[in-house]
Amino acid sequence: MNLTPPSPTPPSPSPGAPSPTPRDRGARAQARGIWPLRDHPALLWMLLAVVVALVHQWVPDATWLMVHLVLLGALTHSIFVWSTHFAQALLKTPDALDSRSNQSRRLTLLLVGTAAVMVGVPSAQWWLVVTGAVLVSSAVIWHGLMLRRRLVHALPGRFRITIRYYLFAAVCLPVGAAFGAALALGLSQSWHDRLLVAHMMTNLLGWVGLTVTGTLITLWPTMLRTPMDSRAEALAKQALPILLIALVITDAGALAGLRQVTVSGLVLYAAGLAWWARALWVPARRRPPREFATASVACALGWLAVGIGTTIFLVARGQVSDSLGTLASIFVVGFAAQLLPGALSYLMPTALGGGPSVVRAGQKVFNTLAALRLVIINVGLILCLAPVPSLVRVTVSVLVLLALAAFLPIMITSIVTSIRAKRALGGGLPPLDPTARVERPPSALTLAQSVAGTAALLVAITVGVGLDPVAAGLGGGARAVPVASVTPTGETTRVEVSASGMTFTPDTVTVPLGNRLVIDLVNDDPATTHDLTLGGEKTSRLGYGEHEELVIDVVSGPIEGWCTIVGHRQAGMTFSVLTQGAPPVAGEGSDASADHGDDAPADHGSETQGDLSTVPLLTDDPPPVIQPIDPALPPAPETTTHRVTLTAQEVPLEVAPGIWQQRWTFNGQAPGPTLHGTVGDVFEITLVNDGTMGHSIDFHAGALAPDEPMRTIPPGESLVYRFTAERSGIWMYHCSTMPMSSHIAAGMTGAVIIDPPGLPEVDHEFLLVQSEVYLSSVADNAEEATEVSADKIAAEDPDLVVFNGIANQYDEHTMQVATGDRVRIWVLDAGPNRPTSFHVVGGQFDTVYQEGRWLLGGPGGASDADGDSVVDGGSAVDGGSGVDGEGTGGGQALGLMPAQGGFVELVLPEEGHYPLVSHLMIDAERGAHGILEVSD
Numbered sequence: 001m002n003l004t005p006p007s008p009t010p011p012s013p014s015p016g017a018p019s020p021t022p023r024d025r026g027a028r029a030q031a032r033g034i035w036p037l038r039d040h041p042a043l044l045w046m047l048l049a050v051v052v053a054l055v056h057q058w059v060p061d062a063t064w065l066m067v068h069l070v071l072l073g074a075l076t077h078s079i080f081v082w083s084t085h086f087a088q089a090l091l092k093t094p095d096a097l098d099s100r101s102n103q104s105r106r107l108t109l110l111l112v113g114t115a116a117v118m119v120g121v122p123s124a125q126w127w128l129v130v131t132g133a134v135l136v137s138s139a140v141i142w143h144g145l146m147l148r149r150r151l152v153h154a155l156p157g158r159f160r161i162t163i164r165y166y167l168f169a170a171v172c173l174p175v176g177a178a179f180g181a182a183l184a185l186g187l188s189q190s191w192h193d194r195l196l197v198a199h200m201m202t203n204l205l206g207w208v209g210l211t212v213t214g215t216l217i218t219l220w221p222t223m224l225r226t227p228m229d230s231r232a233e234a235l236a237k238q239a240l241p242i243l244l245i246a247l248v249i250t251d252a253g254a255l256a257g258l259r260q261v262t263v264s265g266l267v268l269y270a271a272g273l274a275w276w277a278r279a280l281w282v283p284a285r286r287r288p289p290r291e292f293a294t295a296s297v298a299c300a301l302g303w304l305a306v307g308i309g310t311t312i313f314l315v316a317r318g319q320v321s322d323s324l325g326t327l328a329s330i331f332v333v334g335f336a337a338q339l340l341p342g343a344l345s346y347l348m349p350t351a352l353g354g355g356p357s358v359v360r361a362g363q364k365v366f367n368t369l370a371a372l373r374l375v376i377i378n379v380g381l382i383l384c385l386a387p388v389p390s391l392v393r394v395t396v397s398v399l400v401l402l403a404l405a406a407f408l409p410i411m412i413t414s415i416v417t418s419i420r421a422k423r424a425l426g427g428g429l430p431p432l433d434p435t436a437r438v439e440r441p442p443s444a445l446t447l448a449q450s451v452a453g454t455a456a457l458l459v460a461i462t463v464g465v466g467l468d469p470v471a472a473g474l475g476g477g478a479r480a481v482p483v484a485s486v487t488p489t490g491e492t493t494r495v496e497v498s499a500s501g502m503t504f505t506p507d508t509v510t511v512p513l514g515n516r517l518v519i520d521l522v523n524d525d526p527a528t529t530h531d532l533t534l535g536g537e538k539t540s541r542l543g544y545g546e547h548e549e550l551v552i553d554v555v556s557g558p559i560e561g562w563c564t565i566v567g568h569r570q571a572g573m574t575f576s577v578l579t580q581g582a583p584p585v586a587g588e589g590s591d592a593s594a595d596h597g598d599d600a601p602a603d604h605g606s607e608t609q610g611d612l613s614t615v616p617l618l619t620d621d622p623p624p625v626i627q628p629i630d631p632a633l634p635p636a637p638e639t640t641t642h643r644v645t646l647t648a649q650e651v652p653l654e655v656a657p658g659i660w661q662q663r664w665t666f667n668g669q670a671p672g673p674t675l676h677g678t679v680g681d682v683f684e685i686t687l688v689n690d691g692t693m694g695h696s697i698d699f700h701a702g703a704l705a706p707d708e709p710m711r712t713i714p715p716g717e718s719l720v721y722r723f724t725a726e727r728s729g730i731w732m733y734h735c736s737t738m739p740m741s742s743h744i745a746a747g748m749t750g751a752v753i754i755d756p757p758g759l760p761e762v763d764h765e766f767l768l769v770q771s772e773v774y775l776s777s778v779a780d781n782a783e784e785a786t787e788v789s790a791d792k793i794a795a796e797d798p799d800l801v802v803f804n805g806i807a808n809q810y811d812e813h814t815m816q817v818a819t820g821d822r823v824r825i826w827v828l829d830a831g832p833n834r835p836t837s838f839h840v841v842g843g844q845f846d847t848v849y850q851e852g853r854w855l856l857g858g859p860g861g862a863s864d865a866d867g868d869s870v871v872d873g874g875s876a877v878d879g880g881s882g883v884d885g886e887g888t889g890g891g892q893a894l895g896l897m898p899a900q901g902g903f904v905e906l907v908l909p910e911e912g913h914y915p916l917v918s919h920l921m922i923d924a925e926r927g928a929h930g931i932l933e934v935s936d
Helices: 022-030 036-054 062-091 100-120 126-153 160-185 189-224 232-256 259-286 292-317 321-352 356-366 370-385 390-405 407-424 443-467 590-598 740-745 790-794 921-925
Strands: 492-500 503-505 508-512 516-523 547-552 559-562 574-580 641-656 659-666 675-678 682-689 718-724 729-734 749-755 764-773 800-803 813-818 822-831 836-840 847-850 853-856 894-896 901-907 912-918 929-935
Touching: 036 062, 036 100, 036 321, 036 390, 036 407, 062 100, 062 126, 062 160, 062 189, 062 321, 100 126, 126 160, 160 189, 160 232, 189 232, 189 259, 189 292, 189 321, 232 259, 259 292, 292 321, 292 356, 292 370, 321 356, 321 370, 321 390, 321 407, 321 718, 356 407, 370 390, 370 443, 390 407, 390 443, 492 508, 508 516, 641 675, 641 800, 729 740, 729 822, 729 901, 740 764, 740 790, 740 822, 749 764, 749 822, 764 813, 764 836, 822 836, 822 894, 836 901, 847 894, 894 901, 912 921
Parallel strands: 492 516, 508 574, 641 682, 675 749, 764 822, 813 929
Antiparallel strands: 492 503, 516 547, 559 574, 641 659, 682 718, 729 749, 764 800, 822 901, 836 894, 836 912, 847 853, 847 901, 912 929
């Protein structure tokens, strides 16, 4: 069936419809050319999606933005354009029913509304988001009304069912948009998850899904240039009510929080889709997809099925919020980003018109490197979804992005080629031959491109493995272990050892002297990685379900082993090899074998033991701090919903002038980013584990059951942590993965500041997070940085105590204020072990706020004598006088235990240098020291 634009010959008017005018016929012929408002926005949105993907680390809400640039931007615009086109092609109604100028106004409304949403969400301007959503919904409703008008005025004919698919799809988008707008209302985590599922499914399976299924009934065989299945119209009619009922059940179950109902709705939708797909199977079997257009659409439909199946699995487990990245990859990259290029590869040359030769010329361009691109996109996406090392995922995803982005210059080239071909024909418009075929690439060329695509992916994998060999399971090469004078028996003892929690099972094995020992280590811990070092040999770090053999060629005596990840050995994750049989020769027995474990190759988790007390860590003439941390506290954003992504990363950082340590961080900094808001604000935190071990997060600023949001996630996974700040104060957040002391001491901590009600403005506001540093060795550069010492943590023997991650940094980079300025200094003791007594030498505090209560001063005046003047997070009870009743009371130190915080305020009346310290003086000497520089 030919679904190309109707010929200029005027159709017979339908009863009651306006008769076509010369202007209608001219507009129809003109539509077979360039129409900027029709042709350019989709290209613009796709180009912006590529740009955001390239710079996503610096773009707020980058994942959300990429998803909506493709789905709400490019795909929704294309749905507007092509559903109108197919409605006209099928119904053959006069153009006066929906003139080009009318369509242009509708497309403009959609473009403005979409742009408002795209700007409003990242900038947290919710009035702009709501305005944009209203404009988009209005455009969609208008679009649906025009489609219905065409349907009413059309003569009876086949495939009117396609238009009904479009009408129901147009109903879905405003409903889905309403669900999406409700997500910004700061609801509880439970309601947020319910609305999220309803929003996603209504828009994806309703607006997009119904449009696609309605269109492909006729477009698919047309693209394949083969007759359609005789049952196609009947199957489409039968499938539509199934799909609609399934959507209602899915949304109802999601909003009611009934997972099984939601799952049943999704399963029913999948069944309706399978019933509908029978109409596509016969044409595809008769003429299999061999061009880019049809192959890309086929791949997109395959990923749609995968996406629905994955959604069913995640909904059943209640993990949709935590797996948005996976779903976005499947639905956006696998489905939408292949469906749209595939359809446009066929439709754009057809819409430009110009006759068979022109159309063939334009469509031929789209076959450029078709097999290469499809292999990279689809196999690459499979790799990105697999549990591969993070750097492998990065290199492969870059290659996939390039393959997707290649469509844009190819599309531009096709348009240019079509225009030149039309000009070469003198501008004539010979009738389009629906049987004309596009030249297909030879099989040998297709095979060569497939091989090239596979090779490109292998290169990307190799680069990723080379950048992070440990994460890829490539430890150091095996080296010979000194063997005592024990005669090899030629026998092999083999044992399977499971690593889970903080134990090896079994944790002991008895081996005859002289035997060869083979340990098959398997990680059964879904939350984190583990390894084993034993007798000078070491496995790589193993992810959940991975296993690796560790071989000791000749067991010459007892051997002790352990997991080298920091803190795991101290938590009891050790392994013992006992021996039986004649003892080895004196001097070459068990002691020698035990030494092998101490000589294990250096690793991220191994500790270089030794006494650092004689090393001058802090000198009188220190080198400059390379990247000091700005202590100034920015004001709280005006938005009431804070969306933040925290990425767990393990990176070398400076912990004292010229001294480096391998730090475990949130977003590559220690302490992590400071979150600042007011009472009632909602915080939506996405934790992404880009490290080599399990990590988690715990926000003291929110009150909720820790079971799910605070769980440990393995490398490569993510979760969403959502809480409402109901009480004011300065709150700690930190990694809560065991051993917690090691994760906190390594740098995985930060502050959340919720301003007390009525907190007055001051001239300067600073934040100091005090923590401890435990060194395994002294490294003067990033390349030699070693991990935190779990032994020193257990012994409570810190090498440094620091403000904002670097010892004494504010001696060099002083905190500068002017005389007479009111200064507020927030202080959080992140620990993990040491308390603090914060003091400004030469200054006196006129305001002291500790753990949610005013000890001195406050918005309503000074506190009572007993300091018990606080209700509801910070208002003075009576606004009374100071301690002595005359307003003359003051404070000298703010005492805090680990995980406690508060702030002090003071005014320094004369210029000078005022040290700020922990008055536990040994800690001040360890680096908890800075300078408040006051000038006129």
